[in-house]
Amino acid sequence: MSEERIIVQKYGGTSVKDPERIKAVAQRIKAYRESGYSVVVVLSAMGKTTDELIDLASEFSENPSKREMDMLLSTGEQVSVALLAIALHEIGVDAVSYTGSQVRVRTDGNFSNGRITNISTGRIHKSLSEGKVVIITGFQGIDDDENIVTLGRGGSDTSAVALAVVLKTRDCEIYTDVDGVYTADPRVIASPKKLKEISYDEMLELARLGAGVLHSRSVEFAKKFSIKLHVRSSFSDEEGTSVMPTEEMMEKFVISGITSKQDESKITVRDIPDKPGIAARLFNELGKQKIYVNMIVQSTGHDNRASISFTVKKDDLKKSIDICNTMNREFGATAIEFKEDIAIVSAVGVGMLSSYGVAGKMFSILSEQNINIEMISTSEIGISCVVDAIYAELAAKVLHKAFIEV
Amino acid sequence: MSEERIIVQKYGGTSVKDPERIKAVAQRIKAYRESGYSVVVVLSAMGKTTDELIDLASEFSENPSKREMDMLLSTGEQVSVALLAIALHEIGVDAVSYTGSQVRVRTDGNFSNGRITNISTGRIHKSLSEGKVVIITGFQGIDDDENIVTLGRGGSDTSAVALAVVLKTRDCEIYTDVDGVYTADPRVIASPKKLKEISYDEMLELARLGAGVLHSRSVEFAKKFSIKLHVRSSFSDEEGTSVMPTEEMMEKFVISGITSKQDESKITVRDIPDKPGIAARLFNELGKQKIYVNMIVQSTGHDNRASISFTVKKDDLKKSIDICNTMNREFGATAIEFKEDIAIVSAVGVGMLSSYGVAGKMFSILSEQNINIEMISTSEIGISCVVDAIYAELAAKVLHKAFIEV
Numbered sequence: 001m002s003e004e005r006i007i008v009q010k011y012g013g014t015s016v017k018d019p020e021r022i023k024a025v026a027q028r029i030k031a032y033r034e035s036g037y038s039v040v041v042v043l044s045a046m047g048k049t050t051d052e053l054i055d056l057a058s059e060f061s062e063n064p065s066k067r068e069m070d071m072l073l074s075t076g077e078q079v080s081v082a083l084l085a086i087a088l089h090e091i092g093v094d095a096v097s098y099t100g101s102q103v104r105v106r107t108d109g110n111f112s113n114g115r116i117t118n119i120s121t122g123r124i125h126k127s128l129s130e131g132k133v134v135i136i137t138g139f140q141g142i143d144d145d146e147n148i149v150t151l152g153r154g155g156s157d158t159s160a161v162a163l164a165v166v167l168k169t170r171d172c173e174i175y176t177d178v179d180g181v182y183t184a185d186p187r188v189i190a191s192p193k194k195l196k197e198i199s200y201d202e203m204l205e206l207a208r209l210g211a212g213v214l215h216s217r218s219v220e221f222a223k224k225f226s227i228k229l230h231v232r233s234s235f236s237d238e239e240g241t242s243v244m245p246t247e248e249m250m251e252k253f254v255i256s257g258i259t260s261k262q263d264e265s266k267i268t269v270r271d272i273p274d275k276p277g278i279a280a281r282l283f284n285e286l287g288k289q290k291i292y293v294n295m296i297v298q299s300t301g302h303d304n305r306a307s308i309s310f311t312v313k314k315d316d317l318k319k320s321i322d323i324c325n326t327m328n329r330e331f332g333a334t335a336i337e338f339k340e341d342i343a344i345v346s347a348v349g350v351g352m353l354s355s356y357g358v359a360g361k362m363f364s365i366l367s368e369q370n371i372n373i374e375m376i377s378t379s380e381i382g383i384s385c386v387v388d389a390i391y392a393e394l395a396a397k398v399l400h401k402a403f404i405e406v
Numbered sequence: 407m408s409e410e411r412i413i414v415q416k417y418g419g420t421s422v423k424d425p426e427r428i429k430a431v432a433q434r435i436k437a438y439r440e441s442g443y444s445v446v447v448v449l450s451a452m453g454k455t456t457d458e459l460i461d462l463a464s465e466f467s468e469n470p471s472k473r474e475m476d477m478l479l480s481t482g483e484q485v486s487v488a489l490l491a492i493a494l495h496e497i498g499v500d501a502v503s504y505t506g507s508q509v510r511v512r513t514d515g516n517f518s519n520g521r522i523t524n525i526s527t528g529r530i531h532k533s534l535s536e537g538k539v540v541i542i543t544g545f546q547g548i549d550d551d552e553n554i555v556t557l558g559r560g561g562s563d564t565s566a567v568a569l570a571v572v573l574k575t576r577d578c579e580i581y582t583d584v585d586g587v588y589t590a591d592p593r594v595i596a597s598p599k600k601l602k603e604i605s606y607d608e609m610l611e612l613a614r615l616g617a618g619v620l621h622s623r624s625v626e627f628a629k630k631f632s633i634k635l636h637v638r639s640s641f642s643d644e645e646g647t648s649v650m651p652t653e654e655m656m657e658k659f660v661i662s663g664i665t666s667k668q669d670e671s672k673i674t675v676r677d678i679p680d681k682p683g684i685a686a687r688l689f690n691e692l693g694k695q696k697i698y699v700n701m702i703v704q705s706t707g708h709d710n711r712a713s714i715s716f717t718v719k720k721d722d723l724k725k726s727i728d729i730c731n732t733m734n735r736e737f738g739a740t741a742i743e744f745k746e747d748i749a750i751v752s753a754v755g756v757g758m759l760s761s762y763g764v765a766g767k768m769f770s771i772l773s774e775q776n777i778n779i780e781m782i783s784t785s786e787i788g789i790s791c792v793v794d795a796i797y798a799e800l801a802a803k804v805l806h807k808a809f810i811e812v
Contacts, residue, residue, distance in 0.1 A: 019465040053485070057492055059425040064492040071503050072488035075481035079459070082478035086463055086470040097477050101507060102552050146508050 006128070007032060007171040010042040010138060010160035014177040015234035016080050017047030019087075025175075025234060026087040029133055033093055038128045040167060042138040042160040043084060045076025066111035070140070070150045074100070077137035077156070084135050095133040098123065100148070105141030105159065107149040114149035116141055116162045124167065136163065154215020161221045161229070170228050174214065179233035180241035181206070181213055183404045184258045188396050193404060195256055196239070199246040202256050205348045205382045208294075211259040219243065246350050254351035254358060255403040260396035261344040262389055264294065265317040266374065267310055269324055271334040274306040278331055282308070285323055291316045295344060295377045295384060305334075309375050311344060311386060342374065343392030346384040347399060359383050365402050371395055412534070413438060413577040416448040416544060416566035420583040421640035422486050423453035425493075431581075431640060432493040435539055439499055444534045446573060448544040448566040449490060451482025472517035476546070476556045480506070483543035483562070490541050501539040504529065506554070511547030511565065513555040520555035522547055522568045530573065542569065560621020567627045567635070576634050580620065585639035586647035587612070587619055589810045590664045594802050599810060601662055602645070605652040608662050611754045611788045614700070617665040625649065652756050660757035660764060661809040666802035667750040668795055670700065671723040672780065675730055677711040677740040684737055685714055691729055697722045701750060701783045701790060711740075715781050717750060717792060748780065749798035752790040753805055765789050771808050777801055 009029070016022050025041075032039050044050075053072050057064045081097035088095035103123050107114035119141075127134045138156025143149050151158055157174055164172040181203070184192040198206075200223035206212040207219060213231050222229050222243065232240025246252070272278055279298065286293055296310040312320045317340060324336045345366075352358050359376075362383055366373055371394065375386035387395055415435070422428050431447075438445050450456075459478050463470045487503035494501035509529055513520035525547075533540045544562025549555050557564050563580055570578040587609070590598040604612075606629035612618040613625060619637050628635050628649065638646025652658070678684055685704065692699055702716040718726045723746060730742045751772075758764050765782075768789055772779060777800065781792035793801055 019462070023466070056425070056485075057489065060429070060489060060492045061496045065495055068488045068491045068495070068503060071491070071505075072485060075484045078481045078484075079462075079478060082474045083463065083466060085474040085477070086466045089471055089474070090467045097474060099477075099554075148505075 004036060004038040004128075005171070006038045006040060006167050006169040007173065008040045008042065008160050008164045008167065008169060009173045009175060010156055011044065011175045011234055012156065012177070013044040013047050013050070015175045016043055016084070019083070021234070022080070022083055022087050026084060026091055026093070028234065029088065030091055030093050033133060039133045040124060040128070040163055041084065041133060041135045042156055042163060043077055043080040043135060044138050044156040046080055049076040049079070067147060070111050070148045073150055074137065074140045074148045077139055081135045081137050088133055093133055094131055095135055096127050097135040099137050100140040100159075101142045101146065103136055105162070107141040107143055107151070109143030109147070109149055111147075111149055113152035114141060114143075116151065116158065119162055119166045121166050152217070154218055157214055157218035158221055161218050161225070161227050164227045165221075165225045170226070172222070172227050173230045173232060175232060175234035176213055177233065177235065178213055179236055179238050180231055181243075181257075183256060184396060184400050185211060185260070188260060188393050189258070189400045192400070195241050197242050197244060197249045197251070198256055199249060199350045200243060201246065201381050202348050202350055203243050205379065206257055206259060209259040209344065209346050209348070209384070210261045211257065214243070249350070252351045253349050254355045255347045255349040256351070257348045258396050258400045258404065259346045259348065260392045261294075261346070262392050263314045264311045264342050264344055265314045266339045266342045266386055267312065267317070267320055267324060268307055268337040269328070269331070269333045270307045270337060271301060271305040272308065272331045274300060274304045279308055282324070282327055282331075285327060286312075286320060289319065289323060291320055291323075295375060295386065297375045297377055311342065311375070314340065339374070341389035342386050343389045343395070344384050344386055345392065345395040345399065346382055347403060348382040350381050352381055352383070361402070362399065365398050366395055369394060369398055410442060410444040410534075411577070412444045412446060412573050412575040413579065414446045414448065414566050414570045414573065414575060415579045415581060416562055417450065417581045417640055418562065418583070419450040419453050419456070421581050422449055422490070425489070427640070428486070428489055428493050432490060432497055432499070434640065435494060436497055436499050439539060445539045446530060446534070446569055447490065447539060447541045448562055448569060449483055449486040449541060450544050450562040452486050455482040455485070473553060476517050476554045479556055480543065480546040480554045483545055487541045487543050494539055499539055500537055501541055502533050503541040505543050506546040506565075507548045507552065509542055511568070513547040513549055513557070515549030515553070515555055517553075517555055519558035520547055520549075522557065522564060525568055525572045527572050558623070560624055563620055563624030564627055567624050567631070567633050570633045571627075571631045576632070578628070578633050579636045579638060581638060581640035582619055583639065583641065584619055585642055585644050586637055587649075587663075589662060590802060590806050591617060591666070594666060594799050595664070595806045598806065601647050603648050603650060603655045603657070604662055605655060605756045606649060607652065607787050608754050608756055609649050611752075611785065612663055612665060615665040615750065615752050615754070615790070616667045617663065620649070655756075658757045659755050660761045661753045661755040662757070663754045664802050664806045664810065665752045665754065666798045667700075667752070668798050669720045670717045670748050670750055671720045672715060672717050672745045672748045672792055673723070673726055673730060674713055674715040674743040675734070675737070675739045676713045676743060677707055678714065678737045680706060680710045680712040688714070688730070688733055691733060692718075692726060695725065695729060697726055697729075701781060701792065703781045703783055717748065717781070720746065745780070747795035748792050749795045749801070750790050750792055751798065751801040751805065752788055753809060754788040756787050758787055758789070767808070768805065771804050772801055775800060775804055
């Protein structure tokens with residue numbers, strides 16, 4: 001028997017949201033099977049199932065045990081995999097479903113946010129060698145004591161990448177409800193371009209900026225093991241976007257995406273003594289209170305004092321200001337200022353590394369529109385500017401036009 | 407640490423049908439815990455969940471794989487146990503939920519209708535010794551290869567009995583939506599009496615006659631290991647009915663129940679050659695076609711020929727007649743007759759064994775009402791008569807009055 005090529009395919013919640021969609025997925029898998037692939041499928045829960053189970057639990061407790069939540073939520077994927085197996089049998093494709101427990105998806109045991117440490121491939125290879133499509137519940141594994149552990153947001157993507165790693169294949173398709181990664185949000189830019197390729201780092205930057213199709217953890221995992229991810233739609237046959245190592249990309253755009261993140265607020269702690277440890281203590285405290293800080297800029301001012309500006313989610317603004325005020329009893333800043341409605345407009349692209357003047361060009365374009373830049377932050381593959389929220393769309397449009405529609 | 411007394415409690419689907427009911431179950435468990443019991447809970451799926459999942463699967467296939475159906479259906483109990491654990495935590499009771507897989511409920515591997523062969527108690531005892539209420543999914547186990555296997559109808563009752571066996575306790579409560587076993591169906595008899603006690607054999611006879619609160623298999627299991635079952639309602643605090651060995655019963659009624667089973671049909675195969683094997687071949691064939699035959703009566707007639715009468719479910723009548731007609735090419739019976747609407751009226755009671763004249767009294771009572779008896783069958787603890795369906799209720803009423811309301 002010749003060794004068949006293994007492909008891992010992950011289908012998200014919208015791709016299996018109802019029986020019709022599950023049947024469509026079955027047809028797609030059948031086509032892959034007939035073209036000679038050994039297919040390993042990873043599924044999410046159907047549509048809004050996970051949210052519904054969370055709502056159900058909230059009728060009992062505001063703060064339910066994480067272990068029991070994992071027990072509860074993991075049923076969603078189990079339903080999906082059984083139904084897909086039945087759908088495949090019905091169209092003459094041999095298939096078998098497994099839970100994370102049954103294929104020993106081992107995790108670190110961190111309930112609700114576990115990390116995969118190992119997966120046993122014996123059972124998967126055995127079923128594949130019997131000609132079966134192997135369907136595995138995404139989003140879940142077990143700890144050393146057989147407790148069910150879920151993997152947190154985007155967990156099924158991570159399950160798929162981990163399976164590609166242990167099955168030693170670089171073919172990993174992530175099916176979702178969009179047909180790839182675009183240069184901008186189609187709700188903002190009339191006709192953004194679909195990218196054929198994008199690097200892991202750009203994808204991570206997009207995820208950080210709230211524009212990612214994939215969750216960061218799965219991309220980090222894919223990057224670590226050089227798993228090429230093909231992000232595509234289960235609703236069409238179009239090619240999607242390949243997420244891959246920078247060095248393998250055919251074409252490196254200077255700017256591959258323009259994002260504009262709203263619902264953010266800016267806080268400035270003005271004129272605090274410029275001595276070590278103060279920033280650390282402030283951001284540690286914010287972190288402890290589970291406040292996600294996106295951009296941070298520190299500028300040195302006069303008299304050995306510095307100002308720190310940072311952005312938080314608008315929902316977290318009040319709590320963040322309270323924390324700043326409380327801590328300021330020690331810091332002695334002259335003022336805690338804030339601006340409730342700001343946007344972070346960013347240009348992302350690996351090509352930026354080898355291209356001069358991108359930042360300058362970006363600032364000029366915004367200035368031509370009289371858009372005031374309130375904070376600037378740069379990384380190796382991205383430049384982000386904080387602007388007043390009313391300019392969020394305009395800024396994205398002019399930047400997209402200048403950098404991408406050229 | 408002193409050894410606490412272990413009680414196994416099983417709550418059926420109506421007892422956990424919604425969050426309010428689950429919270430009520432949690433309060434009941436809390437009370438048991440506070441009175442010093444170590445509590446092991448077995449749960450069914452919430453309300454109609456199992457039926458809904460079966461409907462969902464039927465959108466894919468008329469004959470889905472049993473293995474995959476077990477994968478699908480087992481999620482129902484998993485949801486229940488997680489929610490009950492959360493509900494218990496919320497009222498300050500330490501608790502942990504386990505799947506059949508996690509406590510190694512081993513079965514014979516017969517998908518959709520497995521039999522429990524063993525349960526590991528290590529994990530259960532460990533959690534109990536930590537003061538936790540242990541909540542286990544009913545209705546499910548695994549095979550030697552970790553595949554999920556469900557136990558068929560009444561499976562959660564069987565799970566509870568099996569747990570009582572391996573945990574070496576005789577305290578096993580079965581909570582349902584009725585508060586015990588009654589002398590007759592309250593929809594037929596205005597005020598039937600609730601039985602304080604009933605023997606395993608009577609309970610089995612009632613189950614066979616369609617009047618049982620418990621499924622036969624769980625009663626057989628309880629009988630085999632002398633587990634006393636306390637059948638009671640989760641909607642009240644009233645004592646229910648104890649199902650126990652005949653020899654332990656305080657009071658043995660001559661007749662403990664009157665049943666009247668409708669939706670049955672009678673078939674008579676008239677004047678077949680009275681030679682060995684013919685009946686066997688007929689009933690084997692009916693069994694192969696999954697037709698459940700309830701009563702069988704054979705009478706020897708003239709010329710070494712005999713007639714066989716038997717009852718089947720009304721839904722199976724047409725198929726059964728077809729089988730009889732087909733097989734009659736070999737048998738050479740003179741006629742295949744049938745009566746579509748009959749009822750089986752039965753009196754059940756262990757006391758019958760030591761009491762004379764019960765059958766005669768029963769026939770007299772029916773005859774006084776001009777109810778014609780078309781078939782009679784007796785067992786050690788029951789007498790059943792086939793009558794025209796229109797007399798079903800009347801027969802039950804007069805028998806209940808004569809034997810029980812005295």
